[in-house]
Amino acid sequence: xxxxxxxxxxxxxxxxxxxxxxxxxxxxxxxxxxxxxxxxxxxxxxxxxxxxxxxxxxxxxxxxxxxxxxxxxxxxxxxxxxxxxxxxxxxxxxxxxxxxxxxxxxxxxxxxxxxxxxxxxxxxxxxxxxxxxxxxxxxxxxxxxxxxxxxxxxxxxxxxxxxxxxxxxxxxxxxxxxxxxxxxxxxxxxxxxxxxxxxxxxxxxxxxxxxxxxxxxxxxxxxxx
Ligand SMILES: *[C@@H]1O[C@H](CO)[C@@H](O)[C@H](O)[C@H]1NC(C)=O
Ligand SMILES: *[C@@H]1O[C@H](CO)[C@@H](O)[C@H](O)[C@H]1NC(C)=O
Numbered sequence: 001x002x003x004x005x006x007x008x009x010x011x012x013x014x015x016x017x018x019x020x021x022x023x024x025x026x027x028x029x030x031x032x033x034x035x036x037x038x039x040x041x042x043x044x045x046x047x048x049x050x051x052x053x054x055x056x057x058x059x060x061x062x063x064x065x066x067x068x069x070x071x072x073x074x075x076x077x078x079x080x081x082x083x084x085x086x087x088x089x090x091x092x093x094x095x096x097x098x099x100x101x102x103x104x105x106x107x108x109x110x111x112x113x114x115x116x117x118x119x120x121x122x123x124x125x126x127x128x129x130x131x132x133x134x135x136x137x138x139x140x141x142x143x144x145x146x147x148x149x150x151x152x153x154x155x156x157x158x159x160x161x162x163x164x165x166x167x168x169x170x171x172x173x174x175x176x177x178x179x180x181x182x183x184x185x186x187x188x189x190x191x192x193x194x195x196x197x198x199x200x201x202x203x204x205x206x207x208x209x210x211x212x213x214x215x216x217x218x219x220x221x222x223x224x225x
Contacts, residue, residue, distance in 0.1 A: 053152045053208065060145040061201045067129075067138045068194035074135065075187040083195070089188055091178070093125075093196045094118030096203035108211055109162075112153055115204045116163040119150040122200065124171045125193045128178055133190050153204075156211060 069080050076082070094117065098104075101111040123146050130139035154163045166174070179185040 053149060053212075054205075056145055056152075057149055057201065057205050057208070060142065060149060061198060061205065063138055063142050063145070064194055064198045064201060067133075067142065068191065068198055071133050071187075071194060072191055075133070076191070083191075086188070086191060089192055091189070091192050091196070093193070094121050094200060096200060096207055101203065101207040103210070106207075106210065108214070109158055111207050112157045112211065113162050115207060116150055116153045116157070118200055118204070119146055119153065120163075120166050121174065122146065122193075122197045123150065124166065124174050125178070125197070128175055128180075129190050129193055132180075132186050149204075153208065156208070156215075 069083075072078070072083055073080060076086075078085075094114075096111075096115060096118065099114075100107040101114060123143060126139060126143045126146065130143070133139070154160045157163060178189050180189060
């Protein structure tokens, strides 16, 4: 029943965006919280723009995790459980972090700015994922939802102009810096990008939910100017 709700919410959302691809079953236990109940966390359904980001983000997280797992199994020929053997493999990627997005030191504006920047950076990296791991058409869906989430986050900022867009030089540099010399490098890079993006999204989800709850408590004070 809940996944049906999720589906209809998403359908509503996608209706307003022509050409959006819809594929696969909705994922309902994406976020690292007690997964049995996560389907019930969707707040009372008022289909306002502010309510849509939540199911959207859950689907996004789920898609990224599925793609990460699929890519790992197919490209590394190892069971999913063996992913932990590769955790030492890292790249300098955006993090939501404790500096301004943790509950003990939460600064709405700089946290949202950090998230919107991170989403843009990962959106560029998704091009690499798409070209190196084209087997699944999922990367296109993921890019699409990342863009919607990014727009939502920017919309929540008091100063949306602080969410400056990465120009094409910056994007190019970013892609060129990825380890991609050998086939092994490329598949490892894809794995690390998907793994870290999933983790970024989970943290972002919690942080944005925090912002939304605060805004609901103090409607007038907290809406973006
Ligand atoms: C999975 O990891 C275990 C423990 O590190 C290792 O012994 C095993 O060979 C790995 N499986 C494959 C298929 O490589
Ligand atoms: C707390 O947040 C402020 C504002 O973003 C930041 O300048 C400061 O460094 C943060 N403090 C810690 C301990 O991370």
